[in-house]
Amino acid sequence: xxxxxxxxxxKLFRExxxxxxxxxxxxxxxxxxxxxxxxxxxxxxxxxxxxxxxAQNIRRLFDRYFKLSGKLAxxxxxxxxxxxxxxxxxxxxxxxxxxxxxxMTYCPFGxxxxxxQGIAKMLLIGSDKEPKVLSMLSDMSIAKxxxxxxxxxxxxxxxxxxxxxxxxxxxxxxxxxAVPLDVMGANVLYVALAxxxxxxxxxxxxxxxxxxxxxxxxxxxxFGAFVGNPQKTREISQxxxxxxxxxxxKEVAICECxxxxxxxxxxxxxxxxxxxxxxxxxxxYLREGRIKVDRSKIEGRLTxxxxxxxxxxxxxxxxxxxxxxxxxxxxxxxxPNRAANWCCGGGGGLVAMGEKDFRMKSAKxxxxxxxxxxAKVLATACENCHTQLSDxxxxxxxxxKVEYLSNLVxxxxxxx
Amino acid sequence: xxxxLFYFVTVPxxxxxxxxxxxxxxxxxxxxxxxxxHPFTLKVFEQRSTLLGRMPLIGAIVDVFTMPTxxxxxxxxxxxxxxxxxxxxxxLVAHLDxxxxxxxxxxxxxxxxxxxxxxxxLTVSVLYFMWRRFRSPVREISVPxxxxxxxxxFLIFITGDTISWANSxxxxxxxxxxxxxxxxxxxxxxxxxxxxxxxxxGSHYVVVVLHVLLANxxxxxxPFSKVMxxxxxxxxxxxxxx
Ligand code: SF4
Ligand code: SF4
Numbered sequence: 001x002x003x004x005x006x007x008x009x010x011k012l013f014r015e016x017x018x019x020x021x022x023x024x025x026x027x028x029x030x031x032x033x034x035x036x037x038x039x040x041x042x043x044x045x046x047x048x049x050x051x052x053x054x055a056q057n058i059r060r061l062f063d064r065y066f067k068l069s070g071k072l073a074x075x076x077x078x079x080x081x082x083x084x085x086x087x088x089x090x091x092x093x094x095x096x097x098x099x100x101x102x103x104m105t106y107c108p109f110g111x112x113x114x115x116x117q118g119i120a121k122m123l124l125i126g127s128d129k130e131p132k133v134l135s136m137l138s139d140m141s142i143a144k145x146x147x148x149x150x151x152x153x154x155x156x157x158x159x160x161x162x163x164x165x166x167x168x169x170x171x172x173x174x175x176x177x178a179v180p181l182d183v184m185g186a187n188v189l190y191v192a193l194a195x196x197x198x199x200x201x202x203x204x205x206x207x208x209x210x211x212x213x214x215x216x217x218x219x220x221x222x223f224g225a226f227v228g229n230p231q232k233t234r235e236i237s238q239x240x241x242x243x244x245x246x247x248x249x250k251e252v253a254i255c256e257c258x259x260x261x262x263x264x265x266x267x268x269x270x271x272x273x274x275x276x277x278x279x280x281x282x283x284x285y286l287r288e289g290r291i292k293v294d295r296s297k298i299e300g301r302l303t304x305x306x307x308x309x310x311x312x313x314x315x316x317x318x319x320x321x322x323x324x325x326x327x328x329x330x331x332x333x334x335x336p337n338r339a340a341n342w343c344c345g346g347g348g349g350l351v352a353m354g355e356k357d358f359r360m361k362s363a364k365x366x367x368x369x370x371x372x373x374x375a376k377v378l379a380t381a382c383e384n385c386h387t388q389l390s391d392x393x394x395x396x397x398x399x400x401k402v403e404y405l406s407n408l409v410x411x412x413x414x415x416x
Numbered sequence: 417x418x419x420x421l422f423y424f425v426t427v428p429x430x431x432x433x434x435x436x437x438x439x440x441x442x443x444x445x446x447x448x449x450x451x452x453x454h455p456f457t458l459k460v461f462e463q464r465s466t467l468l469g470r471m472p473l474i475g476a477i478v479d480v481f482t483m484p485t486x487x488x489x490x491x492x493x494x495x496x497x498x499x500x501x502x503x504x505x506x507x508l509v510a511h512l513d514x515x516x517x518x519x520x521x522x523x524x525x526x527x528x529x530x531x532x533x534x535x536x537x538l539t540v541s542v543l544y545f546m547w548r549r550f551r552s553p554v555r556e557i558s559v560p561x562x563x564x565x566x567x568x569x570f571l572i573f574i575t576g577d578t579i580s581w582a583n584s585x586x587x588x589x590x591x592x593x594x595x596x597x598x599x600x601x602x603x604x605x606x607x608x609x610x611x612x613x614x615x616x617x618g619s620h621y622v623v624v625v626l627h628v629l630l631a632n633x634x635x636x637x638x639p640f641s642k643v644m645x646x647x648x649x650x651x652x653x654x655x656x657x658x
Contacts, residue, residue, distance in 0.1 A: 021456040023449065023652050030562055032554035033489060047556040056557060069640040077560040104460050108483050109649055111657025112458050230455075315461035338463045358652040377529040 001083045012126045016119045024111045025062045039104040043364035051103030051113040052095040094120035100308035100343035121228025134227035144238035169204035169410050183214035189249040191220040198255045201410030209290040220260035226349030253281045258309030258382040279381045282317035293412035298328045300376030306341040307382035332373045342366045346388025360395045367396035381405045425629045433635035441638025444605030472657035473593045479653040500541035511542045514597045536576040542570045576628035592618035
């Protein structure tokens with residue numbers, strides 16, 4: 001690696017050193033408590049896949065370039081030079097971490113490994129070694145925002161084609177559009193994913209609740225966050241923010257996508273509207289009696305997987321459980337659950353990247369956890385989790401039906 | 417020559433080490449606080465809404481002093497960590513108690529606070545930490561500095577124990593007693609620059625010098641070491657609490 005390039009990368013490193021990150025860099029006692037917190041370690045077990053194992057790759061660079069001790073006595077903390085070989089090592093650990101932050105609930109100081117991996121991902125971007133599929137997908141999202149006027153028509157047509165399927169789930173009142181677009185002053189701007197599975201049940205539910213809502217032209221997923229590029233993360237979210245402001249909506253409801261929810265809710269600063277997860281919206285409709293569901297639709301025992309970005313990192317624990325209570329009398333909790341729940345093993349961009357071998361290998365604990373519930377239906381509220389859990393279901397022959405909460409609610413809607 | 421060396425270790429080097437540690441700690445703290453704040457919350461949400469969850473600062477203080485995550489996941493480690501940190505506090509108090517101006521143990525008592533037990537707790541705890549670190553999986557994530565720090569602590573405690581035991585249980589009586597240590601520390605506090613050898617006349621003076629030397633080394637290394645977690649445990653836990 002040329003020295004110029006190294007200096008450029010170190011500049012990127014320095015930019016990520018907020019006061020929090022600097023504390024994380026300097027104060028890990030290497031007590032090892034976080035080791036067993038990581039599903040990848042618990043399933044393998046290899047310490048390179050532990051939180052501290054991953055963070056040490058970055059900490060050793062920090063020691064080499066940002067601390068006097070690393071310059072005077074590099075061997076003491078195993079400080080290391082930044083070169084191509086080390087970047088390859090960084091790649092391996094950064095893109096095997098799902099950013100679930102379960103390790104934070106073990107660490108006596110609460111060191112955030114996901115944030116440390118943010119440095120790793122930035123170094124990979126700077127050296128053009130990041131997973132190209134994630135960069136490409138983020139660029140596509142940004143381009144869509146720039147060319148929205150040209151694509152609006154096609155999108156509207158595609159949405160129009162879905163209307164009959166929405167009406168199959170819920171027969172709307174006369175005059176009510178099944179999937180409304182561009183509704184000025186809507187109460188809710190619903191931001192879906194690209195697939196119709198994320199639009200049809202949600203549309204049926206909001207129509208059933210007689211909500212004044214509008215479908216966003218943009219997909220919720222934020223590949224910029226997966227690839228660890230703060231600039232792209234913001235640009236992707238900004239498209240939705242601009243749309244919400246243009247329509248003057250009260251709330252932006254993010255579909256069942258954990259990362260999209262967390263980015264919009266926590267990482268975009270003050271916004272002129274509320275950000276909620278669609279799970280919260282469904283629970284609200286049920287509590288207020290705006291929708292009713294049939295309790296006999298689900299057959300067999302049901303368990304729920306708390307998506308990390310919605311639950312541990314978003315605080316939404318009780319709403320999904322309230323929804324499930326309305327749907328079935330046969331709910332069984334996974335053990336552990338809520339903040340302690342095991343990550344599904346598909347976050348951090350891993351699902352989008354493929355990586356099926358690693359995803360299956362590193363999520364054995366998750367598969368065991370699901371199997372131990374004896375459930376027939378496995379519900380969740382995140383697309384990434386849904387894909388990963390479906391793959392685990394097949395790979396480990398768990399014999400469960402993996403379902404989105406929204407789909408379960410939509411299928412159980414009671415039409416008076 | 418050796419006398420000069422002993423004097424350097426027990427007087428000027430103590431001042432240098434303390435000053436170095438204070439300046440180093442301040443520099444480290446300033447380096448951290450001068451960095452920009454993290455642009456978004458790093459909070460992890462609790463299982464269920466609790467009183468502590470609604471008071472993040474109080475929650476973080478409780479986290480620091482009770483280490484609930486350690487208690488939950490590795491109870492034996494938690495016991496030793498708790499004993500170690502409590503004993504460190506007791507050790508600090510016991511050393512302050514040596515000063516003539518401070519009287520925690522009854523006047524006239526020949527014993528340090530804890531009757532030598534504090535040092536034993538510390539030594540045993542450090543031995544446990546070493547044993548743990550030499551074993552997988554902690555061994556795999558350890559670096560040389562981790563072992564050296566434990567070794568340094570062990571040596572400080574064992575020399576401290578030796579001094580304490582020599583004083584308390586030597587059949588020859590109290591070779592260097594509390595009044596002598598009090599005179600030495602009093603001289604340090606008052607910057608008299610007197611030679612401690614004049615008051616610490618026991619035959620194991622060399623152990624005292626070694627003990628002071630090792631403690632000086634710890635102070636010199638402190639700003640570069642992970643011992644700094646002492647100062648940052650609270651702000652880091654506060655970040656997790658939101
Ligand atoms: S954030 Fe999750 S995947 Fe990453 S190291 Fe921590 S526990 Fe493992
Ligand atoms: S639990 Fe925290 S302090 Fe201990 S090794 Fe892991 S990150 Fe470091």
